[in-house]
Amino acid sequence: MLTLVLMLSFVMSSLEVNQIEDRKNFLYTQANIISNQMITEFENLSLPNTREYYYNIVSDFSKEINSRVMVFDRHGSVLIDAYKEYTEQDSISNKEIDQAFKGEPASSIYDSPSFGRIMYVAVPVESDGAIVGAILLTSSLEDIYTSQDTLLRNLFLLALVCIGFTGATSFIFVEILSSPIEKLTETVNRVAFGKHDERIRLEGSxxxxxxxxxxxxxxxxxxxxxxxxxxxxxxxxxxxxxxxxxxxxxxxxxxxxxxxxxxxxxxxxxxxxxxxxxxxxxxxxxxxxxxxEKKELELNYTNSTLNSLIPKVIQMLVPLANQKNIKVDFQADEKVWATFDREKIHQCLSNLIANAIKYNEPGGHVIVRLINRRNTFAIRVIDDGIGIKEEELPFIFDRFYRADKARNRKTGGTGLGLSIVQQIIQLHQGDIRVESTINQGTSIEIEIPKGLA
Ligand SMILES: Nc1ncnc2c1ncn2[C@@H]1O[C@H](COP(=O)(O)OP(=O)(O)OP(=O)(O)O)[C@@H](O)[C@H]1O
Ligand SMILES: [Mg+2]
Structure with a gap:
């Protein structure tokens, strides 16, 4: 509405200015035409015959351009009045005529109680550089204002229709849009009150x-x-x-x-x-x-070699391996340097190798292999132990999960080891992969980017 009102008032005011300016220029042109037509005979206008002749011309012209035309001699006395209200020798004084006698064309708008708004335009009549008279044109502007009023009324009606239409469509759209949102809000509220099995099915955009x-x-x-x-x-x-x-x-x-x-x-x-x-x-x-699992946990990264770390972990587990007469071997083709948290990777390897020993038969064999890749390194712990059933594989990283419950009671353990391993590998942005065949053995590989820090 505000935009419409602003636009309308702007359009209307500039339209009015333009039309009035046009009318003024039109009247000036017409006054000059009359002046040019009479200039040669102007001195003779005081003669009744000439005056009568020109009166007829001016009177026709006046009807044609819908304005009153008055001609004055150099003393300001009326020579011709197209409306014949003034007769010769009457003299009228007004601002525009005075100005015209000074050699300047002039114009003004007056508000008359009986005729409405009227424009006065006066031009001098010049002959050989001397001012010999003046011409005054008066024209009603009411036609302009009436057409403006009609236009304004029509535009106002159009604006009302537009506002009504916009209002109605907005209302419909708001209804369409808000009903699913209301539904969503209701569901969210139900969830907030503990109904966790709530789901929403919404049609809409x-x-x-x-x-x-x-x-x-x-x-x-x-x-x-x-x-x-x-x-x-x-x-x-x-x-x-x-x-x-x-x-x-x-x-x-x-x-x-x-x-x-x-x-x-x-x-x-x-x-x-x-x-x-x-x-x-x-x-x-x-x-x-x-x-x-603490979010702000910072790993204590150091750059070191894995070729020295792995044997240390194995050394620590030798007593456990010896109990079951299990051999643990370390294999590495080359020296691998990487940036990692030594204490955490130590913990991780110790869990993996302890599992390979624990879930193995006496006399079994465990191999820990260090593999150098382009951007990563991998450590694979391979055993020829009891293996893991295929259906249990997806769960072995779950907390407290222990496969083969009956046998596990003897081996002891909490089922937290692999969860810890997984967490440590995730913190290093690495991967962990398991392959296992029941009664044949298990191979778990961890792979970690070399230059993380
Ligand atoms: N190398 C392996 N061979 C066969 N089974 C394994 C092997 N590693 C893990 N598992 C199975 O996965 C389960 C989970 O292992 P995890 O290390 O998380 O727990 P755990 O060894 O039982 O207890 P913890 O390590 O906490 O002492 C084990 O109980 C075992 O059944
Ligand atoms: Mg374990």
């Missing part, structure tokens, strides 16, 4: 559909996260309860049975000690995982 799809994917993800959280809490509680139950049973039986002989006493205490170690192990691993 593409943007709205994309928004509803994003909302649905967000809800699926939220569900997954929520389920993982529940699963995790359940797993932690379960894992912590197992050793605690054992401790409780062992300690209770020690308390109630008074005649226990010192040998059994000691054995029970050893078992309790082992279970406490296990609890400790779980809690330490959990805390380590929590540490790794």
């Amino acid at each position: 593409d943007e709205i559909k994309v928004l509803s799809n994003s909302f649905n994917s967000m809800m699926v993800r939220l569900d997954q996260v929520d389920n993982q959280r529940k699963q995790f809490v359940a797993n932690v509680s379960h894992e912590l309860r197992t050793p605690l139950t054992s401790i409780k049973i062992l300690s209770s039986s020690l308390i109630t049975d008074e005649s226990t002989d010192p040998g059994i006493y000691k054995e029970f205490l050893k078992d309790i000690d082992m279970e406490v170690d296990r609890l400790n192990g779980i809690i330490n691993s959990l805390l380590y995982l929590v540490d790794l």
Whole structure:
């Protein structure tokens, strides 16, 4: 509306200025034409015959251009009045005529109560450089203002129609657009009140559909996260309860049975000690995982060689390997330098190699191979142990997941080792790949970019 009003007032005012300017120029031209026609006989206009002759011409001309024409002699007395209101020798004084006698054409607009707006235009009549008279044209401007008023009324009506139409279409569009958004808001509110299984199906514009799809994917993800959280809490509680139950049973039986002989006493205490170690192990691993998942965790990058790190890890695990008479070999074709967090990669390799030993038969064989690639290095831990069932492979990186539950009870462990490995590799922006065949062995390869830092 504001734009329309501004535009209308601008158009109307410039139209008015233009039309009035046009009328003024038209009247000047007409006055000059009359002046030119009479110039030769001007001195004779006082003669009744000549005057009569010119009166007729001026009177016709006046009708033709729809303006009153008056001719004055050099003293300001009326010679001819097309409307015949003034007769010869009447003299009128007005600003425009005075100006014309000074040699300057002049024009003004007057507002008359009976005739409306009127334009006065006066020009001098010059002969041989002397001013011999003046011509005054008066013309009503009401036609201009009437046509302007009509135009304004029509434009105003058009503006009203436009505003009505815009209003109606906006209203419809707002309705169409806001109804899916209202639906979305309702769904979001239901989700906020705990109804996590809410999904939206929205028809409408593409943007709205994309928004509803994003909302649905967000809800699926939220569900997954929520389920993982529940699963995790359940797993932690379960894992912590197992050793605690054992401790409780062992300690209770020690308390109630008074005649226990010192040998059994000691054995029970050893078992309790082992279970406490296990609890400790779980809690330490959990805390380590929590540490790794901290968003602001910065890796402690150093540039060093893997050819010295790997044998150190193997050395640490020799006692474990010896228990089962397992041979662990290190193979490397060349010296590999890279930038990585030494402590974390140490932890990661130690978990992988410990698994290869633990899930192996006595007399088995483990190979740790260092492979140099163009931008990355890889370490492959290969064993000829018990292997992992194909259907269990996707889960081995899950927290607390332990394949082959029956056998695993003997080997001990928390099921957190590979989660830690995965977390460390992700922090190094690397990859981890597993291949395994049940009863034949497993090969796990980690690959890490060399120059990350
Ligand atoms: N080299 C391997 N051969 C066969 N099975 C393996 C091997 N590595 C891992 N697994 C299986 O994957 C499971 C998960 O391994 P992970 O290292 O996460 O836990 P864990 O060894 O049971 O406990 P932790 O490492 O915390 O002491 C293991 O319980 C085992 O069943
Ligand atoms: Mg392990």
